[in-house]
Amino acid sequence: MYRELNTPARTIMTPGPVEAEPRVLRAMATPILGQFDPAFTEIMDRVMKMLRDLFQTNNKWAFPIDGTSRSGAEALLCSIIEPGDKVFIPIYGRFGYLLNEICERYGAEVHTIECEWGEVFDPEEVIKEMKRVNPKITAIVHGETSTGQMQPLEEIGKACREQDILFVVDAVASIGGTPVKVDEWYIDGIVGGTQKCLSVPSGMAPITYNERIEKVVQARKKVEKGIETEDDRQNLGNNPFIKSNYFDVSMLQDYWGPRRLNHHTEATSMIYALHEGLRIVLEEGLEERFARHKHHEQALMAGIEAMGLEIYGNLESKLPVVTCVTIPEGIDGESVRKMLLDEFTIEIASSFGPLQGKIWRIGTMGYSCRKENVLFALAGLEAVLIRHDAPIQVGRALQAALDVYNNN
Amino acid sequence: MYRELNTPARTIMTPGPVEAEPRVLRAMATPILGQFDPAFTEIMDRVMKMLRDLFQTNNKWAFPIDGTSRSGAEALLCSIIEPGDKVFIPIYGRFGYLLNEICERYGAEVHTIECEWGEVFDPEEVIKEMKRVNPKITAIVHGETSTGQMQPLEEIGKACREQDILFVVDAVASIGGTPVKVDEWYIDGIVGGTQKCLSVPSGMAPITYNERIEKVVQARKKVEKGIETEDDRQNLGNNPFIKSNYFDVSMLQDYWGPRRLNHHTEATSMIYALHEGLRIVLEEGLEERFARHKHHEQALMAGIEAMGLEIYGNLESKLPVVTCVTIPEGIDGESVRKMLLDEFTIEIASSFGPLQGKIWRIGTMGYSCRKENVLFALAGLEAVLIRHDAPIQVGRALQAALDVYNNN
Structure with a gap:
């Protein structure tokens, strides 16, 4: 009556989702652990450590959002965008429009420049326009799967840091397949994809961000009712709270950090998959x-x-x-x-x-x-x-x- | 150097995440299919059909949000709440506060009533207050895992329909373990959990909603730049667009429906898990x-x-x-x-x-x-x-x- 799964064999040569590592698929069959079981929180800590290595960063915060790649971009952006904030987005393909879309929805005043599809920007051109616009945030795609192009980021990152602009990068397509150097390129916040060069199934969006973003996020902190303490009530952020509960990075920090404050129920099997996928990537080198x-x-x-x-x-x-x-x-x-x-x-x-x-x-x-x-x-x-x-x-x-x- | 997964055996007797069905765990090891591969979209269609049976509904729309349970609640609520909308939430435990929190963040004017923890509401009391408040939406938890209580819903649902109020229910804890009759109880939108009575790992949030909610959502429709057509531009909704891109149910419909408009990359392995879990539930009866x-x-x-x-x-x-x-x-x-x-x-x-x-x-x-x-x-x-x-x-x-x- 209800048919069982019976899938055909495929050779997947798309820009994702691609074939998952057989060892990753096997890891997902590992039995469930409770989300606060010490055996599970230790796995979460190891995932954080491996993500730092993957992103080539010393950032304290590196963890996955429980959703597909774009959920990570939305979590980063909605946690730092306050209504009316200026965001600058150089667009050279479809996924630049996605960043634009997310920022607009959360009330940002978005300034874009576009170049011909199939090309990338001369960093100098981006920097010049960025100086004119003077945004709070510059957001850009590193690897545009829609056009097969890759934007050099280091010079733009350096200029952002000099101008005190937050630099947010979508490295969904590039992470694990080509160099992404978060600290060296002055990237403040970044999202990677699992279902592409990591060969982990879709459904998690690893992010990392530095203390510059943490500061913005902390100023908007609001622990949800039902689990907040008196201390949380005394230490409400002064700035507007983050619109999304699910994507509120200030609460996610408390879940991934030593406080282990309950937020969502971490996606157990996907964490196993990410753990195994990261291990394979880092052991390959x-x-x-x-x-x-x-x-x-x-x-x-x-x-x-x-x-x-x-x-x-x-x-x-x-x-x-x-x-x-x-x-x-x-x-x-x-x-x-x-x-x-x-x-x-x-x-x-x-x-x-x-x-x-x-x-x-x-x-x-x-x-x-x-x-x-x-x-x-x-x-x-x-x-x-x-x-x-x-x-x-x-x-x-x-x-x-x-x-x-x-x-x- | 990077340690492999090596998890202890556990007997999990919590309110979730609970032990996953071994057959579900095995199903997750199925190789990846592309998201628009006809073999995969057929699996998506079968998941929709089985979700309708699980929720005991004839709703056209029944699909999972790619996130943990609360992502489904947020998707439903943020897709229907416009700033200033009145939402009425009777609270009898922690997860009522979560509904409150989500609604407030998206700009609703929330009215709550509370009863002692360990109790539920007399439906008459809820209906009386609801008549006074006259909200656009009434949202309530069906099974409160924080207190182990279950709110009877049918009378409240009927009153909502009579007053033309949208009735949104959190059945994360109850779905698959105790009756949840979406159509019979006049529920307009509902979210279930996977990691509890369905014994599927955490990471998906099945929702279903009827044409009353679809109408609200369609009026806010906005297809994202980069994939919108001229037709989409001509048919923009008149009402404020939905704040979240990831949780925009109007776009998710086009992804799960025959148009198959690209949104996220569906979480392949979790869909396999949900497919197998639903099959097991429905075959048990x-x-x-x-x-x-x-x-x-x-x-x-x-x-x-x-x-x-x-x-x-x-x-x-x-x-x-x-x-x-x-x-x-x-x-x-x-x-x-x-x-x-x-x-x-x-x-x-x-x-x-x-x-x-x-x-x-x-x-x-x-x-x-x-x-x-x-x-x-x-x-x-x-x-x-x-x-x-x-x-x-x-x-x-x-x-x-x-x-x-x-x-x-």
Whole structure:
């Protein structure tokens, strides 16, 4: 009557969610522990420690929001935005619009600049406009999966610190796949994604932030009725409280910190998954992992180009974990994607807004970023394009990819 | 260097998170599918169908919020509360304060009434006050885990419908363990919990709502930039948009509905868990499941009382899945809990606010609600209380529980 789960096998070569590490999937089958069981709070502490290593930061606060990636961006932003605050957002793809959307909803006065999709900003241009706007917060996407581009952040971060602007970064797509140096790049608050380069299922949004953000958050502190103490009532923040209860970082701190003040019931199995995923990433080594992602990207790109297809976007600012491919003139991109999935079990992605129907996006992220996956994706794409009468070079893609693999 | 997960075995007899069904844990190890893979959207559709059966409703909309239980309450409330809206909240425990807190944060004018903890309201009293206040929304907790009490809802729901008030219910603790009849009780919007009577890990918050709420939500519709179409721009809602992007039910509908408009990346493994958990609940049968919970509650209560301990709260309105026990005079409740965990691996709960140090709370929920768990919890509690020199009747608890089991 109620059918059991019976899922097909897939080779997932999208920019997420990607194939989860088998060890992560196994970790989720670990039996539940109570949220205040010392055995569980110790796991929470270890997750915090590993997140600091992942984000390359000495921040005190590093923990996941229990929600999908965008919940982490919303938690960070809504905890620091007070109505009327000026926020500056340079936009170079869809997820910049998402930051804009979140900030507007929480009452910020948002100033944006945009550059052509497929490009990133010259940091000097961003800094110049930021000086003019003089915002409280600058928010930007590090890796734009919608266009496959990656914005250099260090100079902008430095300028933010000099101007005393809070610098908030969306590293959902880049974390764990390419360098993200929170402290070195003067990032005040950042969110990463689990379902991309970490190869942990979607459903958690790791964030970290420094004392500059903590100060803003503490000034808005309001412990909820029913668990507040007399001390909490005496120490209410002077600034407007945070609109969301679920995303109130000042309360989340008290849950993740030594006070262990009850807020939500931590998502036990997802914490197990994140713990295992972080352990695997850190045991591989960040530098080794970034190099591996770069290596498979090179093989994929060589194959795509050998087929005679064009890589979309500026190659100098390309996000190493997503390769966007211009759909050849006259080819129905969705028909190609459907045939890839139906005949080959391979999933690649389309894109959003102005790029819909114009590009495919192929991810090489986390556990999906493997030699056999890259080779199979190239083989499948070539075969499907032949079936679609696309004018491609036949038989060259796999040879080009193998050349990259054999030279390393 | 980075230690692997190595968790101790536990017998979890709290009001959540409780032991997850082993079949649910196994289901989470299922490989990832892409969020728009037809094989995955079919699973999403089946989850919606099973949620309707669980909530005993014909509502079109029934889906989980990707967050812990309180995220579902916040999503429902923030999607219908516009600043200045009157909300009426009868409070009889901690989670009533949480509803209050969420509503206040989103700018509602909240009117509350309170009754003594350990009691529930006479529905007539609620209805009388509701007529005086004339709110847009009445929000109430169905099962208060903090006090182990359950509020009868049908009369209040009927009065809400007659007065054209939106009736929003928190059934986090009761869903799947005791009857919750959404349509029959005139409930307009409701949130359930996964980590309690469903025995699915924490991290999802199933909600359902009817066309009365859908109408309010549609009037506030605003599709985010980057994925909105010309049509969306022409059909902006006239009412203030919803503050939260993550919890915007008008966009979530378009993700869970046939349009499949990208919002978040659905939490794949948690959906597998929820799918399996719902399947198990519905195959057991709702009535059979409620009877099973009632049966184990009776055995537990018989054991507690035979020991000479007092059940806290009004027995007539007792929540069948949580049994609150008054801590005997002179006994350190936390010391008892610690010894139960350390020596017996058994976890029971304390409570919040005015009840801290006054009661223990013992859950009989979902997969944790089993004969051997009830017997072991009674045996452990008796032994630990003897060690604490508590004045209890020795050797009677298990006999009383066995009598209940053997008479059925």
